[in-house]
Amino acid sequence: MNDDHGSVFDGLIGGDSAQWAFGTDFEDPLAGVDTTVPDGVDHAELAAYCLMLGDDALIMSQRLSEWCSRAPDLEEDIALANIALDLLGQARLLLARAAAADPVVVPALPEGSPVPAEDALAFFRDAGQFGNVRLAEVANGDFAHVIVRLLLFSVSRLALLERLRASIDTVLAHVAAKGVKELTYHRDWAARWFLTLAGGTEESRRRLVTALGDLWPYQPELVATHPVELSLARAGVGVDPATTRAEVDGILDQVFAMSGVARPDRPPLEGEGGRTGRHGTHTEALSGLLAEMQVVARAHPSGRW
Amino acid sequence: MxxxxxxxxxxxxxxxxxxxxxxxxxxxxxxxxxAMALRHARDVYTRRNEGVSIWVVRTDAITASSPDEKDPLFAPNGDKVYRHPTFYEIPENVPHM
Incomplete structure (x- = not known):
């Protein structure tokens, strides 16, 4: 290390460093945001809600990350990794918000463990404590599969976050505002690829239609309402996903019409006794995903990263 | 395949x-x-917050000079030092010169 130049990372911190050709200007998404929970809001409900939205992003991010080095081209590989990182960023903010709203949700770690609350929530909860929709956890398939999954996910999440920007919880409002810009790109990217695959070759179209049929039963859960979502929507904190249904259907129908693909006619995947992903009732796929994602952190519960 | x-x-x-x-x-x-080229460029080349605007153009749409033409194209300028504005005083408040 040359003392004259300090750390090689110095330039990443300030926005005016001349050593980077294009500058840096990184922003803290929550800079200056009031983090107190608004009066009258149930802390436990707020935490549960943040975990639902955070777990959607975390689990989806993990599945997208599995594509790293496996996409058909280098450019798509990077695109999928970028999208995964966007969602991971949303997950971090939301899990941290859940921990701040109600510390009870954070799993206990050995005394003195330096693991932050957001990491404890990501790595030390079991499948039954995750509140993500099941679409996010389904095992990966081919490239058409990830395009369909991302299209269904981003259309709904964008519609939800657009409304969540009006939340009386300023942290949620800011997370939503940041996420809207990201999801707008994810949706655009997925929709373009949907059209490309639909209008490509017989084989690409066959794979797309197969993937759409396979994933369609998971779609209704994206616009279903959990009691916590309803309660917080009434309090002005959250959004009832059912209010996005018309918009989501309209956008999907538009994509289907442009690509000449029929809207699938498959029944929703029922939960067990009415319990779905939002209630912590998941498919077997989630356990396998978590085992891989959590193994290192769990082996070192007092580890410093 | x-x-x-x-x-x-x-x-x-x-x-x-x-x-x-x-x-x-x-x-x-x-x-x-x-359209996808523009999106790929965004993903590949602006991930570290580098850019505010992107152009993409198909490589085969670019006409490039050939190394064989180097002498006739560029050598004649090599001795014409008076084409550089080094004989002028540039006012301090003129940026980007």
């Missing part, structure tokens, strides 16, 4: 930085069409 598989065309990417005055060539990539 089916007969339908074709190579995507190559594109050249130009990015204008936050404080940059003009677009600078940053590299090249493959894409199925112009």
């Amino acid at each position: 089916s007969a339908d598989r074709r190579e995507w065309p190559l594109y050249e990417v130009f990015v204008r930085g936050k404080r940059g005055l003009n677009h600078v060539h940053v590299g090249s990539l493959h894409a199925p069409d112009d």
Whole structure:
């Protein structure tokens, strides 16, 4: 290390460093945001809600990350990794918000463990404590599969976050505002690829239609309402996903019409006794995903990263 | 591999930085069409917050000078020092000269 130049990372911190050709200007998404929970809001409900939205992003991010080095081209590989990182960023903010709203949700770690609350929530909860929709956890398939999954996910999440920007919880409002810009790109990217695959070759179209049929039963859960979502929507904190249904259907129908693909006619995947992903009732796929994602952190519960 | 598989065309990417005055060539990539090329360029070349504007153009749309033409094109300028504005005083408040 040359003392004259300090750390090689110095330039990443300030926005005016001349050593980077294009500058840096990184922003803290929550800079200056009031983090107190608004009066009258149930802390436990707020935490549960943040975990639902955070777990959607975390689990989806993990599945997208599995594509790293496996996409058909280098450019798509990077695109999928970028999208995964966007969602991971949303997950971090939301899990941290859940921990701040109600510390009870954070799993206990050995005394003195330096693991932050957001990491404890990501790595030390079991499948039954995750509140993500099941679409996010389904095992990966081919490239058409990830395009369909991302299209269904981003259309709904964008519609939800657009409304969540009006939340009386300023942290949620800011997370939503940041996420809207990201999801707008994810949706655009997925929709373009949907059209490309639909209008490509017989084989690409066959794979797309197969993937759409396979994933369609998971779609209704994206616009279903959990009691916590309803309660917080009434309090002005959250959004009832059912209010996005018309918009989501309209956008999907538009994509289907442009690509000449029929809207699938498959029944929703029922939960067990009415319990779905939002209630912590998941498919077997989630356990396998978590085992891989959590193994290192769990082996070192007092580890410093 | 089916007969339908074709190579995507190559594109050249130009990015204008936050404080940059003009677009600078940053590299090249493959894409199925112009619109996707722009998105690929965003993903590949502006991940570290580098840019505020992107141009992409198909590589085969660029006409380039040949190394063989180096002497007739550029050598005649080598001894014409008076074409550089080094004989002028540039006022301090004129930027970007």
